[in-house]
Structures are given as structure tokens and as C-alpha cells.
Amino acid sequence: xxxxxxxxxxxxxxxxxxxxxxxxxxxxxxxxxxxxxxxxxxxxxxxxxxxxxxxxxxxxxxxxxxxxxxxxxxxxxxxxxxxxxxxxxxxxxxxxxxxxxxxxxxxxxxxxxxxxxxxxxxxxxxxxxxxxxxxxxxxxxxxxxxxxxxxxxxxxxxxxxxxxxxxxxxxxxxxxxxxxxxxxxxxxxxxxxxxxxxxxxxxxxxxxxxxxxxxxxxxxxxxxxxxxxxxxxxxxxxxxxxxxxxxxxxxxxxxxxxxxxxxxxxxxxxxxxxxxxxxxxxxxxxxxxxxxxxxxxxxxxxxxxxxxxxxxxxxxxxxxxxxxxxxxxxxxxxxxxxxxxxxxxxxxxxxxxxxxxxxxxxxxxxxx
Numbered sequence: 001x002x003x004x005x006x007x008x009x010x011x012x013x014x015x016x017x018x019x020x021x022x023x024x025x026x027x028x029x030x031x032x033x034x035x036x037x038x039x040x041x042x043x044x045x046x047x048x049x050x051x052x053x054x055x056x057x058x059x060x061x062x063x064x065x066x067x068x069x070x071x072x073x074x075x076x077x078x079x080x081x082x083x084x085x086x087x088x089x090x091x092x093x094x095x096x097x098x099x100x101x102x103x104x105x106x107x108x109x110x111x112x113x114x115x116x117x118x119x120x121x122x123x124x125x126x127x128x129x130x131x132x133x134x135x136x137x138x139x140x141x142x143x144x145x146x147x148x149x150x151x152x153x154x155x156x157x158x159x160x161x162x163x164x165x166x167x168x169x170x171x172x173x174x175x176x177x178x179x180x181x182x183x184x185x186x187x188x189x190x191x192x193x194x195x196x197x198x199x200x201x202x203x204x205x206x207x208x209x210x211x212x213x214x215x216x217x218x219x220x221x222x223x224x225x226x227x228x229x230x231x232x233x234x235x236x237x238x239x240x241x242x243x244x245x246x247x248x249x250x251x252x253x254x255x256x257x258x259x260x261x262x263x264x265x266x267x268x269x270x271x272x273x274x275x276x277x278x279x280x281x282x283x284x285x286x287x288x289x290x291x292x293x294x295x296x297x298x299x300x301x302x303x304x305x306x307x308x309x310x311x312x313x314x315x316x317x318x319x320x321x322x323x324x325x326x327x328x329x330x331x332x333x334x335x336x337x338x339x340x341x342x343x344x345x346x347x348x349x350x351x352x353x354x355x356x357x358x359x360x361x362x363x364x365x366x367x368x
Contacts, residue, residue, distance in 0.1 A: 003046060004043065005046070005079075005328070006046045006077045007045050007046065007047050007331075008048050008050060008077035008081070009038070009049050009050070009081050010050045010068070010080055010083065010089075010092065011034070011068075011083045012052045012082070012083070012085045012088045013083060014030075014052065014083075015028075017051055017065060018051075020034070020039070020065075030084075033130075033155045033255065034049070034083070036156050036317055037156065040317055040321035041321060041325060045328055048066060048075055049066065050067070050070055050071035052068045071092060071095075072095040078331070079102075079331040080092055080099060081101075083104050084105060086103050089102075089103045089125050090125070101123075102125065105138065106130055106252055106253075108252060108274075109138070109141060117145050117147045117148060118145050120148040121147060124148075126148055126149040126150070126151070131155075131252060131253045132152055132275075132278055133277070134252040134274075153323045154315050155255050155315070156315060156316065156319075157262050157315045157316060159316050161263055163309075166234070167238070168240060168306070169239065170303045171197075171199045171200050171201060171303075172202075172240055173202045173239060173243035174236060174243060174265075175202060175203070175242070175244065176204075176205040176235070178206065179206060180249065181246070182244070183204070183214045183246075184213075185245070185289065186244065186245060187214055193292060193296060201222060202218075202221045202222070203221075203239070204222070205224045206224075233263060236259065236260050237265065239265060240299065240302060241302060242257065242267040242268070243267075243268055245269070245290075245295055246289050247273055247290065249274075250273050252275060254276065257276070257280060258279050258311075258315045261281045261309050261311050262315075266302060267280060268285060268295065268298060268299075269287070270286070270287065270289040271286035271287060281309055281310065281311050281312065284307065
């Protein structure tokens with residue numbers, strides 16, 4: 001009997017255990033992306049998930065994760081994707097010298113990781129980024145030494161995320177990312193903005209995997225805690241905008257930005273930061289985070305003339321799953337001893353060629 005090719009997904013950084021199917025707890029963008037891809041391609045490939053926190057996973061389904069150390073043993077996987085940790089990818093290469101291995105990068109590496117390019121190139125490990133801007137910034141980061149092959153495939157959003165007739169509260173703003181992603185600055189901007197627009201409220205949802213000091217909460221802020229994805233999308237539909245005016249944390253993709261636009265909700269994000277310019281579907285959503293006059297003017301304008309957003313489908317799961325199918329098919333077709341030669345073909349790039357600026361916070365839960 002012929003089985004579909006087996007692909008190992010190695011996640012040494014996940015803050016909580018999760019499965020490739022049912023999950024009770026809300027998930028971060030990285031985990032949600034892993035699950036979407038695995039479910040979209042299930043049947044064409046078999047996926048095995050190896051995690052550092054597999055013991056914390058509450059799921060008892062057949063897709064529950066294996067302990068991380070099992071990835072270094074022979075489970076019959078024909079190729080491996082390692083999430084974020086280049087050091088684990090290099091260790092895995094020693095355990096599997098003839099199997100294709102790709103580092104699936106969802107973060108910007110910190111300055112102490114300058115040697116990663118040399119080490120990955122030497123181990124014949126490719127890197128897959130999650131946006132064109134992410135890809136370009138990594139190439140700049142590694143430009144002073146040997147560099148592995150670097151390409152990108154966007155994170156996917158569901159095909160059925162579209163605008164509907166849900167009534168909006170034109171005074172409600174929404175923030176739904178982890179607190180280290182500039183929440184302290186977002187709260188300060190909201191507090192200053194509310195002095196000019198006192199009817200505004202800000203709802204804050206949090207995936208809950210990280211404790212972060214953001215200071216006292218201003219008036220008008222409502223904490224919603226950890227929301228399941230369907231409830232998060234419902235709140236996005238009811239909000240005036242996704243409120244994200246901060247210039248400290250650069251998104252490598254920004255899944256919630258793409259999802260907000262998909263359901264017709266505009267976002268307020270810093271121009272030129274991370275993947276913001278690439279992922280937002282209109283330029284009017286790009287602002288200077290510290291320009292209070294600009295923030296006020298944009299909100300007042302949207303309250304009077306709510307925008308009609310048209311996304312172009314480039315992030316839709318049906319498109320991204322096709323790119324992943326091609327990439328995985330290329331991987332498993334590689335013969336023994338050839339490692340990762342030309343495994344990942346460069347994907348079609350969207351967005352401008354502007355130099356995009358990014359910063360990385362001093363602490364990050366999915367760090368090396």
C-alpha cells in the first residue's frame with residue numbers, strides 16, 4: 001500500500017501545546033498557519049508535529065503532537081520544516097544528513113544570530129519566510145556572510161472570510177495581538193486620542209501566551225482575554241478598525257491585518273514597518289503611529305465615510321495551499337544525498353520594492 005509522503009513539522013518554540021486538528025485554546029498566528037497548511041494538504045501528505053510543549057496539548061486526537069526529541073529519531077519522515085529555531089534545524093541535520101530540511105521562519109532574528117546564515121548554508125538548509133519584506137530584510141541581515149537559499153510563501157487566510165452585513169460600532173476600536181507587539185504604545189495613543197474623541201472605546205484581545213507589562217489601562221479600554229477565532233472575527237466585523245498604531249514591533253506578515261481587511265475592516269498601522277505596506281490592501285490604512293492629528297483625522301473620516309475594501313485574494317488559503325503543495329512536492333522528490341538543492345522555488349512577489357524597516361523587541365516568547 002502506498003502512503004502519501006510524510007512531512008515532519010518541528011516546533012521547538014510554541015508557548016503551548018497544540019494539535020494539527022482540534023484545539024480548545026486560542027492560537028497565535030504561527031500555530032494557526034501550521035494547522036491551516038496541514039489540514040489543507042492532508043491526504044496528499046502526512047504531517048507529523050514535534051513540539052517542545054507536546055505534553056501541554058489537551059487534544060487526544062490522532063493528530064496530537066509528538067515530543068520534540070522524537071524528531072531526531074527515525075519516524076519515516078521524508079522532509080522536515082523547523083519553525084523559527086535555526087539551531088534546532090542544524091541539530092536535526094546531524095540526525096538526518098540526507099533528508100531535506102527547511103527553516104520556516106516567522107520572526108526577525110536578533111543581532112546575536114548573525115552566524116545563522118553561515119551555519120544554515122553549511123548544513124544545506126533553506127529558509128522559508130512569510131512575506132517578501134520578511135525575505136528581503138533577512139537577506140540584508142545576513143548579507144555580510146554566506147547565505148542559504150531564502151524564499152517566501154505568505155501565511156494563509158481562510159477562503160470564506162468576506163465582508164457581511166454585521167452592523168459596526170463606529171466608536172469601537174480593536175486590538176488583538178500579543179502584548180509585546182507594541183500594546184503599551186497603542187494604549188498611550190488611544191488615551192491621547194480619547195481626549196479628542198471621548199466616545200471611543202478600545203477592546204483588547206490577547207492570545208494569552210505571554211505576560212507583558214503595559215502599564216495602567218486608560219479609561220475606555222476593555223480587556224476581552226483569549227478569544228476563539230470565530231469570536232475574534234466577529235468582533236473585527238463590529239469594530240470601526242483594527243487599532244495598531246505602534247512603531248516598535250515589525251510584523252513578518254501580520255495575519256490579523258490580512259484577516260481584518262478580508263472581512264472589510266480597515267487597520268491603522270505604521271507606514272514602512274515590517275510587512276505592513278505589503279499586507280494592507282489600501283495605502284490609506286498606513287499612518288505615522290505617533291502623529292495624533294493623523295490618527296484623529298483618519299478615524300473621523302472613516303466614521304463619516306467607511307471604506308469599502310477589496311482584497312485581491314493573494315493570501316487566500318486556496319492560493320497558498322497550491323504553493324505549499326508545489327514546495328513539498330519538490331522537497332520529497334529530492335534524492336538521497338542531494339539535500340535541499342532547489343527545493344523551494346521563489347514565489348511570485350507582491351507589493352513594492354521599498355526598503356522596509358524593522359525592529360525586534362528585546363524579549364520574545366518564540367525566540368532562540
